[in-house]
Amino acid sequence: MSHLAISQGSLTAPVGSDFSIRRSVFKTQSINFNDKSWAPLLPLDLKTKNGGLRNQRIVRMSVQQASVPKVAVSPLQLEDANEPPLNTYKPKEPYTATIRSVERIVGPKAPGETCHIVIDHGGNVPYWEGQSYGVIPPGENPKKPGAPQNVRLYSIASSRYGDYFDGKTTSLCVRRAVYYDPETGKEDPSKNGVCSNFLCDSKPGDKIKITGPAGKIMLLPEDNPNATHIMIATGTGIAPYRGYLRRMFMESIPKFKFGGLAWLFLGVANTDSLLYDEEFTKYLKDYPDNFRYDIALSREHKNKRGGKMYVQDKIEEYSDEIFKLLDDGAHIYFCGLRGMMPGIQETLKGVADGRGRTGRRSFHN
Numbered sequence: 083m084s085h086l087a088i089s090q091g092s093l094t095a096p097v098g099s100d101f102s103i104r105r106s107v108f109k110t111q112s113i114n115f116n117d118k119s120w121a122p123l124l125p126l127d128l129k130t131k132n133g134g135l136r137n138q139r140i141v142r143m144s145v146q147q148a149s150v151p152k153v154a155v156s157p158l159q160l161e162d163a164n165e166p167p168l169n170t171y172k173p174k175e176p177y178t179a180t181i182r183s184v185e186r187i188v189g190p191k192a193p194g195e196t197c198h199i200v201i202d203h204g205g206n207v208p209y210w211e212g213q214s215y216g217v218i219p220p221g222e223n224p225k226k227p228g229a230p231q232n233v234r235l236y237s238i239a240s241s242r243y244g245d246y247f248d249g250k251t252t253s254l255c256v257r258r259a260v261y262y263d264p265e266t267g268k269e270d271p272s273k274n275g276v277c278s279n280f281l282c283d284s285k286p287g288d289k290i291k292i293t294g295p296a297g298k299i300m301l302l303p304e305d306n307p308n309a310t311h312i313m314i315a316t317g318t319g320i321a322p323y324r325g326y327l328r329r330m331f332m333e334s335i336p337k338f339k340f341g342g343l344a345w346l347f348l349g350v351a352n353t354d355s356l357l358y359d360e361e362f363t364k365y366l367k368d369y370p371d372n373f374r375y376d377i378a379l380s381r382e383h384k385n386k387r388g389g390k391m392y393v394q395d396k397i398e399e400y401s402d403e404i405f406k407l408l409d410d411g412a413h414i415y416f417c418g419l420r421g422m423m424p425g426i427q428e429t430l431k432g433v434a435d436g437r438g439r440t441g442r443r444s445f446h447n
């Protein structure tokens with residue numbers, strides 16, 4: 083018998099507002115949170131990008147449409163290892179890489195700036211999709227005079243072959259951290275985020291100290307190429323999924339021919355803040371049976387209660403379908419703002435209760 087239980091307790095995830103977790107074999111596990119501040123919202127009735135599918139039962143195809151050509155990648159030896167590379171470069175001996183490009187990827191009406199940054203590591207710092215790099219910004223650690231700055235982690239936004247498909251670059255999706263004085267409402271540049279501003283201000287050819295790759299939690303399980311993957315992101319939390327989706331739909335990987343379902347939920351402020359939308363829209367067109375894409379535009383759309391439209395509202399909209407997929411063994415991933423979790427927890431708990439499920443109380447990362 084399978085169980086899904088979502089209960090209050092402790093979440094084994096990084097503290098603060100950043101986090102990423104993957105749940106596999108969700109049906110025997112539960113999600114637990116301390117933060118009870120979020121009030122569950124009601125379902126919405128907005129059109130979705132692939133709205134035609136929304137009320138249909140999902141039929142998973144076992145093969146993708148063969149007509150869409152895929153990109154050849156190299157070196158294919160990057161497929162050979164059984165384990166992901168881990169901490170090849172550590173903070174005391176970081177790798178010095180070179181910035182290849184920095185591009186602002188949001189429109190003028192986006193609140194804040196997000197940049198896509200391509201780093202040339204010359205093939206010396208390989209990684210797997212879902213891992214992170216550390217970046218050590220230049221300058222002195224303000225808390226430890228004479229010591230370098232602390233490492234900041236960034237989820238990798240490319241596949242292991244990088245944006246040039248040659249295994250020599252890594253892409254990051256970085257939101258510039260800007261500080262506004264709460265009293266005056268004015269920007270105070272002296273308190274702006276050190277590393278995100280360093281990255282967004284860098285120029286091609288600049289040197290950058292990197293560590294890693296780090297993390298095993300968000301690796302893409304590939305044992306079953308016909309599996310279902312439900313990916314939930316707020317803002318730059320999209321990073322790991324861009325890597326997964328390139329591997330699934332853009333690259334020709336002899337060992338991994340994806341024929342399952344990838345369902346992406348992305349929450350951003352407005353249309354101008356959408357990230358990698360062209361890429362995702364193309365997958366929708368090319369692989370309509372294997373890809374679904376739903377967006378929550380918090381400052382353009384309202385939820386049913388008149389509040390901001392957040393990803394958790396989208397989850398609620400599809401909660402029955404999502405629950406069924408999870409019960410059938412779908413993988414689910416969360417990346418971005420921790421604040422989205424209580425709502426998702428409540429939603430899935432509501433569905434579980436409605437189905438008369440009881441559950442075990444365990445959570446494993």
Ligand SMILES: Cc1cc2nc3c(=O)[nH]c(=O)nc-3n(C[C@H](O)[C@H](O)[C@H](O)COP(=O)(O)OP(=O)(O)OC[C@H]3O[C@@H](n4cnc5c(N)ncnc54)[C@H](O)[C@@H]3O)c2cc1C
Pocket residue numbers: 096100101102214234235236237238255256257258259260261272273274275276277278279318319321
């Ligand atoms: C696993 C993981 C993955 C991540 N992935 C990504 C990613 O893909 N993309 C991404 O953009 N981020 C990501 N982050 C967040 C990233 O690591 C950094 O925390 C973020 O970029 C901010 O770092 P910073 O050096 O710019 O800011 P910091 O200099 O570390 O400052 C942190 C915050 O404090 C504020 N601040 C500074 N001084 C003061 C002061 N005196 N008073 C009040 N506030 C102040 C800054 O404005 C900033 O908002 C990730 C974090 C984790 C843990």
Ligand SMILES: NC(=O)c1ccc[n+]([C@@H]2O[C@H](COP(=O)([O-])OP(=O)(O)OC[C@H]3O[C@@H](n4cnc5c(N)ncnc54)[C@H](OP(=O)(O)O)[C@@H]3O)[C@@H](O)[C@H]2O)c1
Pocket residue numbers: 099100101102236237257316317318319320321349350351352378379380381390392393394417418419420421422423
């Ligand atoms: N751990 C990781 O691997 C990882 C990877 C990438 C990013 N991150 C972190 O993820 C966060 C995302 O940052 P960002 O600056 O890109 O995002 P952002 O632009 O600040 O927010 C993205 C969207 O999330 C909405 N949002 C705000 N609070 C929410 C809540 N409680 N529930 C659901 N949605 C909510 C925002 O709405 P409004 O602004 O309109 O309220 C906006 O629409 C950052 O803290 C980043 O450091 C972590």
